[in-house]
Amino acid sequence: MSTSAIRLNAxxxxxxxxxxxVDLPSDKISDYFGSQVFGDKAMKxxxxxxxxxxxxxxxxxxxxxxxxxxxxxAAGMRQWAVTKGVTHYTHWFQPLxxxxxxxxxxxxxxxxxxxxxxxxxxxxxxxxxPDASSFPSGGLRNTFExxxxxxxxxxxxxxxxxxxxxxxxxxxxxxxxxxxxxxxxKAPLLKSLHALESAALDVCRYFDKNVKKVQATLGIxxxxxxIDEALYNARPDLVITGRTLFGxxxxxxxxxxxxxxxxIPERIFAYMLDFETEALKLGIPLKTRHNEVAPGQFECAPNxxxxxxxxxHNQLLMDVMEKIARRHGLKVLFHEKPFAGINGxxxxxxxxxxxxxxxxxxxxxxxxxxxxxxxxxxxxVIKAVHDYPDLLRASIASTENExxxxxxxxxxxxxxxFIGSQLTGVLHEIESNKTKKAEGKAExxxxxxxxxxxxxxxxxxxxxxxxxxxxxxxxxxxxSSANSAxxxxxLNTIVANQLREFQTALDALLKKGTKLDAAIIQxxxxxIKASKNILFEGNGYGDEWKKEAEKRGLKNITEVPNALMxxxxxxxxxxxxxxxxxxxxxxxxxxxxxxxEFTKKIQIESRVMGDITNTNIIPSAVSYQLxxxxxxxxxxxxxxxxxxxxxxxxxxxxxxxxxxxLKRLVFEMVEARKRANHEEDVVQRAHLYCYEVKPYxxxxxxxxxxxxxxxxxxxWQLPKYRELLFLR
Numbered sequence: 001m002s003t004s005a006i007r008l009n010a011x012x013x014x015x016x017x018x019x020x021x022v023d024l025p026s027d028k029i030s031d032y033f034g035s036q037v038f039g040d041k042a043m044k045x046x047x048x049x050x051x052x053x054x055x056x057x058x059x060x061x062x063x064x065x066x067x068x069x070x071x072x073x074a075a076g077m078r079q080w081a082v083t084k085g086v087t088h089y090t091h092w093f094q095p096l097x098x099x100x101x102x103x104x105x106x107x108x109x110x111x112x113x114x115x116x117x118x119x120x121x122x123x124x125x126x127x128x129x130p131d132a133s134s135f136p137s138g139g140l141r142n143t144f145e146x147x148x149x150x151x152x153x154x155x156x157x158x159x160x161x162x163x164x165x166x167x168x169x170x171x172x173x174x175x176x177x178x179x180x181x182x183x184x185x186k187a188p189l190l191k192s193l194h195a196l197e198s199a200a201l202d203v204c205r206y207f208d209k210n211v212k213k214v215q216a217t218l219g220i221x222x223x224x225x226x227i228d229e230a231l232y233n234a235r236p237d238l239v240i241t242g243r244t245l246f247g248x249x250x251x252x253x254x255x256x257x258x259x260x261x262x263x264i265p266e267r268i269f270a271y272m273l274d275f276e277t278e279a280l281k282l283g284i285p286l287k288t289r290h291n292e293v294a295p296g297q298f299e300c301a302p303n304x305x306x307x308x309x310x311x312x313h314n315q316l317l318m319d320v321m322e323k324i325a326r327r328h329g330l331k332v333l334f335h336e337k338p339f340a341g342i343n344g345x346x347x348x349x350x351x352x353x354x355x356x357x358x359x360x361x362x363x364x365x366x367x368x369x370x371x372x373x374x375x376x377x378x379x380x381v382i383k384a385v386h387d388y389p390d391l392l393r394a395s396i397a398s399t400e401n402e403x404x405x406x407x408x409x410x411x412x413x414x415x416x417x418f419i420g421s422q423l424t425g426v427l428h429e430i431e432s433n434k435t436k437k438a439e440g441k442a443e444x445x446x447x448x449x450x451x452x453x454x455x456x457x458x459x460x461x462x463x464x465x466x467x468x469x470x471x472x473x474x475x476x477x478x479x480s481s482a483n484s485a486x487x488x489x490x491l492n493t494i495v496a497n498q499l500r501e502f503q504t505a506l507d508a509l510l511k512k513g514t515k516l517d518a519a520i521i522q523x524x525x526x527x528i529k530a531s532k533n534i535l536f537e538g539n540g541y542g543d544e545w546k547k548e549a550e551k552r553g554l555k556n557i558t559e560v561p562n563a564l565m566x567x568x569x570x571x572x573x574x575x576x577x578x579x580x581x582x583x584x585x586x587x588x589x590x591x592x593x594x595x596x597e598f599t600k601k602i603q604i605e606s607r608v609m610g611d612i613t614n615t616n617i618i619p620s621a622v623s624y625q626l627x628x629x630x631x632x633x634x635x636x637x638x639x640x641x642x643x644x645x646x647x648x649x650x651x652x653x654x655x656x657x658x659x660x661x662l663k664r665l666v667f668e669m670v671e672a673r674k675r676a677n678h679e680e681d682v683v684q685r686a687h688l689y690c691y692e693v694k695p696y697x698x699x700x701x702x703x704x705x706x707x708x709x710x711x712x713x714x715x716w717q718l719p720k721y722r723e724l725l726f727l728r
Contacts, residue, residue: 007234007719014228014727017267017329022274025281034283036084038077038158046076058154060213062194065154070122077158078107078120081169084160089120089169091128091150094185095135096593098483100315101175103130104168125171126152132177136597138589140181147178153186156312159282163323172312181586185485186308188582192492193307195579199499200353200361200377206506206516207373213356216492218310219472221301222317223292223345223480225333226268228727231719232331236616237608241601242335242400242481245609245697246617248705249341250722253295260293265728267328268298275317275324276300282320284313293409294342295725304350307492311484314347330727334481337403339721340701344404345480349487352472353377363471368426372520376502379427379524381473382417384491384498385466386531388575389415390555390566391494392466392475395487397563397594399601401479406541406558411465411477413563414549414556416536418464424537430521431528463540493581500579502527560598561686567591595686599676602689606673609700610666616717617704621659624711625652655710658703665703669696 025032034041043052051072057063065073081089090102109119132148156172175184182188193216200214232238237245254260264272272289279286285303292299305313318334325332337344353361361377368374385392393415396405406412419427465477478487502523509519533552538545546556557563566572568591576582582590628648635645676688708716 007717008714010228010230010234010719011723013230013329014723017228019267020270020274020328022270022277024273024277029280032277033280033285036160036162036281037283038080039283042080043076046080048072048076051076055154062155065126067122067126070126070152072122074120074122074125077125077169078118081160081167082107082118084167086160086167086169088166089124089171091130091152091173092170093130093150093173093175094315094483094485095175095183096138096185096590097136098481098597100319101130101135102168102170103128128173130175132175132183135175135183136593137177137183138592140177140179140183140585140589148175148183149178150175153190153308155190155306156309157283159316161282162278181589182582185311185483185489188489188586189308189311189485189492191581192489192496192579195496195581196353196492196499199496199503202503203376203380203499204355204361204373206520207376208355208357208359211355211357211359214353214361215356216307216351216353217304218307218352218484218488219302219304219350220310220314220484221288221299221346221348221350222314223297223299223347224321225294225296225335225338225345226271226298226325226330226727227296227333227724229326229329229331231724234719235724237612237718238331238333238338240608241605242333243338243403244340244721244724245605246612246701246704246708246718247340247721247724248708250720250725252722253342253725254293257293259291259295259297262291264289264291264298267330267728271325271328271330272298272300274327275321278320278324279317282313282316284317284320286317292343292345294339294344296339296727297343297345304352307351307488311488314484336398336400336479336481337407339725341721342725343409344407346404346410346476347478347480347482347484349475349478349484350469350472351475351488351491360471362468362473364423368423372517375426375430375524376520377499378419378423378468379527380498380502381495382419382534383527383531384494385415385417386534387498388490388494388572389534390557390563390569391490391572391575392487393555393557394563394566395490396475396477396479396482397557397560398479398482399560399598399605400481401477402558402560404479405477411463412540412545412556413558414540414545414554415465415477415534416540416549416554417534418467418537419535420468421537423468424535427528427532427535430525431532433525464536465540489581493575493579497575497579559690561595561683561690564591564594564598567594592682595682599682599686599689602694603673603677605697606669606689606693609697610670612718613662613666613700613704617707618659618662620711620715620717621655621707624715625655627712627715628652651710655707658707662700662703665696665700669693669700672696 043055051069054065054069055073058065088104088106090104092100092102095101107118107120109117111117128150130148130150150173153172153174158169158171161168161170174187176187177183196216197214201211204211204214235244237243276286286300287303288301290299302313321332355361361373364374365371393413404410467474467476475487475491478484505523506519509522510516549556567587573584573587576587577584628651632645632648672692676685676693679685679688
């Protein structure tokens with residue numbers, strides 16, 4: 001089969017997909033929510049009271065579980081899992097590859113040549129030993145030093161993954177090296193949460209002595225694209241890099257804005273229903289589904305959860321979505337910018353803190369200027385972002401996300417904070433020491449026959465990377481394929497650090513005899529004055545903001561290697577070490593991993609771009625040229641007028657010009673890549689790929705996309721945007 005026939009055959013397959021029926025376990029979600037989770041109900045049924053209390057204590061207060069009790073827990077887990085048809089278990093962890101990892105072992109122990117027993121020990125639950133040398137370590141481990149440990153995280157429930165051909169008990173774990181350094185996202189995340197919640201608790205007790213626990217929460221909105229699997233497989237750039245390196249924009253994109261919140265196509269709805277059902281069984285509290293802005297783009301969102309669990313659930317959700325997509329003949333794309341010319345995808349991280357007494361620490365109430373506890377936490381978060389904007393920028397930096405940031409669909413690379421006009425006024429009152437009369441009932445919008453529409457205390461600014469949205473901060477700049485632990489580690493740590501600084505300053509004033517409220521206002525007034533340049537209410541997409549941000553001293557870091565340097569700044573290293581989140585050695589290792597990842601991804605894209613140009617695009621051009629030459633030659637033989645066939649000759653010449661230029665550019669790109677590969681220094685190599693190899697991508701694409709507009713449809717080998725995006 002010719003390569004152009006592969007495209008046409010893929011189109012036919014996409015158009016003739018059989019309908020996939022989705023059987024729901026019950027008409028009520030509550031009947032099956034969490035049915036595949038070793039949660040409270042299952043633990044009470046299969047554990048002793050002592051073991052159950054130990055797990056509850058581990059989750060609620062962080063107490064360690066005794067090894068002897070772990071034996072009881074393991075026995076109960078195995079008993080529950082076997083009743084569900086499970087045969088294997090795995091430690092499920094999140095290495096620095098950006099994906100999840102697992103190694104399956106059977107509940108099986110031979111006792112003779114012909115006999116065996118089902119077995120799962122406490123030691124197998126608590127600890128295992130995957131090969132640490134085969135995962136990214138940034139030099140923490142030598143290749144010949146293989147030992148690493150996964151260790152059970154009791155705060156995240158064990159769950160069962162059902163692949164329809166087998167079931168596996170998955171145990172969330174951290175992953176550390178033999179020498180104790182973190183080799184994953186979860187370990188430093190847990191440390192950052194401990195630092196944040198401890199600092200927040202100490203500050204809360206100035207206002208309420210009864211508070212015993214503060215919990216940081218997160219709600220992750222997940223955007224994604226769906227395309228037909230056959231069309232996906234006919235695009236080698238999508239298969240290998242996750243995005244289209246070529247492709248001329250379809251005549252209709254998102255300009256009519258008719259896809260956003262539109263009626264969900266039946267095939268897509270069936271897929272959504274299917275993956276949501278599986279996710280709900282796993283205890284992932286999915287609440288929302290809708291069409292997004294770009295054609296072929298969608299979003300799902302859960303309820304708020306503890307940050308650690310929310311991130312575990314998001315990583316698990318992406319895996320479930322990919323597996324379920326295959327049942328429906330679909331491919332889900334989490335790449336931040338799989339298609340040029342239309343919106344990319346993000347992962348909006350809605351972050352807040354609450355107490356065990358039921359108080360949301362970021363809820364202003366009807367009178368935020370009188371809510372001293374809210375103001376304390378609100379202003380300290382802003383001050384933390386002001387002091388470490390480059391570190392927050394580094395936490396979202398990736399090869400994929402750079403295509404999306406600032407592209408009129410996502411926040412720009414400049415870190416700023418949006419708080420809305422009402423709270424801007426409140427902060428101005430505190431700074432100027434001029435108070436107004438407290439607000440009464442929230443304003444509303446009135447329409448005939450319609451219940452009154454209550455207004456929130458802020459509008460929404462989709463151009464802001466870090467926006468206050470009523471009772472939480474929304475970090476909108478996180479990429480759709482990212483592990484949210486990366487930005488949350490930074491956010492938790494900088495806020496914890498800031499709260500400790502606030503506590504130190506407050507204690508000093510209280511010792512001098514200053515009253516509590518007066519001391520707090522005095523400190524907050526200083527913070528507001530110091531950090532107000534990070535506040536921005538306007539259009540983050542405009543060039544005016546770039547100029548204004550520069551005047552304010554806010555950086556616009558657009559390239560990944562430059563953004564990542566913030567990790568190894570002296571202030572960042574001190575921040576992580578002083579808060580017990582990461583050692584300097586661990587931070588340097590992560591920096592090296594991220595820099596190398598950037599280089600490798602650009603290298604892969606460069607290779608794919610060269611291969612497709614030489615083996616797909618240029619052959620398509622030559623095939624069409626031969627067709628045109630044959631037609632023009634026959635017309636000339638028939639004695640037709642010159643101007644009737646000369647148009648074909650001119651088209652042949654036009655194509656030849658593009659092909660010649662493409663050949664030259666690909667050759668130059670390969671030479672630039674070779675020069676970069678000879679550079680031994682990791683950072684310098686990344687910069688060479690960034691500034692000497694990557695610039696060729698747009699030039700090569702421009703010429704290839706010109707050819708797509710000229711070459712006969714039947715000769716073109718790659719599925720086009722109009723075929724990929726408008727799936728029904």
